[in-house]
Amino acid sequence: MxxxxxxxxxxxxxxxxxxxxxxxxxxxxxxxxxxxxxxxxxxxxxxxxxxxxxxxxxxxxxxxxxxxxxxxxxxxxxxxxxxxxxxxxxxxxxxxxxxxxxxxxxxxxxxxxxxxxxxxxxxxxxLVPHLTVAENIYLAREPRRGFLGGSFLVDRKKLRADAKRCLDRLGVDINPDRPVRGLSVAQCQxxxxxxxxxxxxxxxxxxxxxxxxxxxxxxxxxxxxxxxxxxxxxxxxxxxxxxxxxxxxxxxxxxxxxxxxxxxxxxxxxxxxxxxxxxGRSLEEKFPERTSVPSDEVIFSAQGLSRAGVFRDISFTLRRGEILGFAGLMGAGRTEVARAIFGADPLDTGTVTLHGHTLSISSPRDAIAAGLAYLSEDRKAQGLAVKMTVDANMTLANMAAVSNRFGLIDFAKHARATKEYIDLLNIRTPSIKQPVRLLSGGNQQKIIIGKWLFRKSKLLFFDEPTRGIDVGAKLAIYRIMDELAANGIGVVLISSELPEILGMTDRVAVFHQGRITGVLETAKTDQEEIMRYASGYARSAG
Ligand SMILES: Nc1ncnc2c1ncn2[C@@H]1O[C@H](COP(=O)(O)OP(=O)(O)OP(=O)(O)O)[C@@H](O)[C@H]1O
Ligand SMILES: [Mg+2]
Known part of the structure; x- marks a missing residue:
């Protein structure tokens, strides 16, 4: 035309x-x-x-x-x-x-x-964490109802009603009077x-x-x-x-x-x-061919994990070579279980075993020392020191690997290690000295992944790892997960994207309201069945 x-x-x-x-x-x-x-x-x-x-x-x-x-x-x-x-x-x-x-x-x-x-x-x-939801929505534009002693009086009633109308329009049930702090990432969004x-x-x-x-x-x-x-x-x-x-x-x-x-x-x-x-080229596949093959050897097990009001009686195992999925709706307890295993939140009861050793973890520091890694879904709050540089972030969780025998940083090693992961994950940054906050959102996410890969952990929880990541990099991350599993490293994939769960895992534990309602073999299930378990309509004995 x-x-x-x-x-x-x-x-x-x-x-x-x-x-x-x-x-x-x-x-x-x-x-x-x-x-x-x-x-x-x-x-x-x-x-x-x-x-x-x-x-x-x-x-x-x-x-x-x-x-x-x-x-x-x-x-x-x-x-x-x-x-x-x-x-x-x-x-x-x-x-x-x-x-x-x-x-x-x-x-x-x-x-x-x-x-x-x-x-x-x-x-x-x-958002400003200590202000309420309504205050955040109308920040610096609060409805006013007068002037007193040199400042405006905020019409709180109108503020609340207006905010509620906006939230209702989106069909979300969040109290406009509560502070933003404590809301989930989805709620903040x-x-x-x-x-x-x-x-x-x-x-x-x-x-x-x-x-x-x-x-x-x-x-x-x-x-x-x-x-x-x-x-x-x-x-x-x-x-x-x-x-x-x-x-x-x-x-x-x-x-x-x-x-x-x-x-x-x-x-x-x-x-x-x-x-x-x-x-700039065609991408044939969405998911890589899996090369790792699950064996019978259990490398990680969780038995009877509970945390009052959050999750109850969570038990699962992870075998060598296996990628285990955590599926479920938002708020079903998947992230909470991973965080508790990682020592970021307390556990009331339950035991976790890695390679036959029962772990005693009361902080993320303990967990890291034991070989666990948790790639958080909330990169800003938990994964990155955004004001620090790319190389500092990348090696933050494993300074020992880039230090010499006197405990001093070996800068050449440091730079080499950082560059290796920049290449592996195709991270776009003008230099390894760029502050992370200046990178694009997806590249920040890749830095978190690089950081934990560099740590050479024994078990990794990937919590929504491909959120905000482009298609090419997604494939790269999936390949890495498969490679980790093939090398005997435990991989747990927490994802809300069912195609990703179906495309990458061997088995999937489905969560519903703080419980595991079923552990399904990925090859024998489909989206509908997972959704039935996730919504609590189906439940298996195991
Ligand atoms: N304030 C800044 N200072 C320096 N570089 C920046 C700044 N903001 C963005 N960049 C760089 O500009 C380029 C484009 O970034 P931009 O955030 O626009 O990407 P994007 O397409 O939104 O990516 P994503 O999908 O990861 O969000 C990147 O190389 C990024 O590192
Ligand atoms: Mg962007």
Whole structure:
């Protein structure tokens, strides 16, 4: 149709409701010139962004129409978040222009972009832990009911009611008066979404909104997205969960290494095609062929683990060469059990045995010394020292391996070890001395994985390891898990993604309300059966 190229609107495929916003287009009947009249809601031209040592974006184009969901795809570090931080005024572009509602704009802060009607849900959660949910949602925009002694009085009743309305719209049951501290990652994500919705924006940018949501929560979010779409809001959607995109996405733009690759109608392309554009080659497989073979030898066992009010009577074994899955709904107790085994939370009763030795663990330090590792699902809070450099983080859990016999750090060894894992996991960083907080979200996740691999543990709990990680790196992580298992290292995969459980594990322990309702052989089960156990409808004796 001759209308390709960035920044140009595609006349045939424009959403119907756009017609109302384009008075004037009809004056040019049958002419392609009507393209000019379909000025997109937002248009980015030739955007570049340089950080010290990193060219994060180079001449990127992007446009967003009213009433569409426009996905931005790319590998970890491709520049997706940076591009959207430029739109929302967090960063200034090194060059290029932003055209919003037909006018060239510069936003020097999020406050400015919000005032113009652009809201962003950031990939990293930014809530204030000691404030309540309602206070977080309306931070710095609290409804006021007067002025006293030089400051505003907050209308707490309205604050609470408004916050509740936003939460209800998402169908989440969180008390607006409770502090944010103590909420799960998924709940925090929902609060962030509620906060963005409360702005009633015309452009809504969602950077990995579903990375820690369950399928059900994602479904609720998608319903809200459809409503927003129908009311003409333009939505930018960034996600590594490509499968879920077909439900809501209208167009997709791919970035690779900070460069613009393509924009397509979602219906006219395929996930495979998107993936090849992202990685620059085609990816044949989603899961690697398993090379490790489970033996009869039990290397780890947990017997009768309980923690009052959290989980009860948890028993399972792990055999040499095996990958064991922990499946279940959010809050079923999977993470809690792993944390307790790792000594991060107390255990009331129960014993754990590793290679025939009963372990006595009362802190993560004990657990690490015994050879256990836990890759946490919450990287910010538990996995990383974000202000420290890449190399410091990588070796944090195993300083001994990079020290000489006097206990001093051997810097050459240190650098070699760090570089090895940067290559293995394809971590994008300008140098090993880069502070971790400056890496993209997915690359931060890879650092945590590298850190524990470097520790050479005997048993690893991978808690949602591929959250926010691009397809290529996912495959690399799966390969590593298989390799670990093949080398006799115990691997437990905690995952909410059933395809991942089915694709990678040998057996799966299904959790429901703090108990294991069944341990199933992966080859003989399917999603439906796992869901029956996860929702408590099925239960096996063992
Ligand atoms: N403030 C910063 N200082 C230096 N480098 C940065 C900064 N922010 C981002 N970068 C770098 O810019 C590049 C693009 O990062 P960005 O966060 O945009 O990636 P992304 O596509 O969102 O990746 P992910 O899928 O992992 O979230 C990366 O190489 C990242 O390390
Ligand atoms: Mg990002």
């Amino acid at each position: 001759g209308l390709t190229g960035p920044g140009e609107a595609n006349v045939e495929n424009r959403p119907a409701e756009l017609g109302q916003t384009m008075h004037g287009a009809t004056m040019l009947p049958g002419r392609v010139a009507s393209v000019a009249a379909i000025e997109p809601l937002l248009r980015l031209d030739n955007i570049s962004k340089d950080f010290p040592g990193v060219k994060a974006l180079a001449n990127v184009h992007f446009d967003l129409r009213r009433g569409e969901v426009h996905a931005v795809c790319g590998e970890n570090g491709a520049g997706k978040s940076t591009l959207m931080k430029i739109v929302s005024g967090v960063y200034q572009p090194s060059s290029g222009t932003i055209t919003y509602k037909g006018e060239e704009r510069h936003f020097s802060s999020t406050r400015e972009s919000e005032a113009a009607g652009i809201a962003i849900i950031h990939q990293e959660l930014n 929902m609060v962030e979404i509620a906060k963005a919705l409360s702005l009633d924006a015309e452009v809504l940018i969602m950077d990995e909104p579903t990375s820690s949501l369950t399928e059900q929560e994602t479904g609720k979010l998608f319903k809200v997205i459809r409503d927003l779409k129908a009311s003409g809001v333009g939505i930018v959607y960034i996600s590594h969960r490509l499968d879920e995109m077909s439900e809501i996405v209208d167009r997709v733009t791919v970035l690779r290494d900070g460069r613009y690759i393509s924009t397509d109608d979602f219906a006219a392309t395929s996930i495979d095609a998107i993936v090849s554009k992202m990685v």
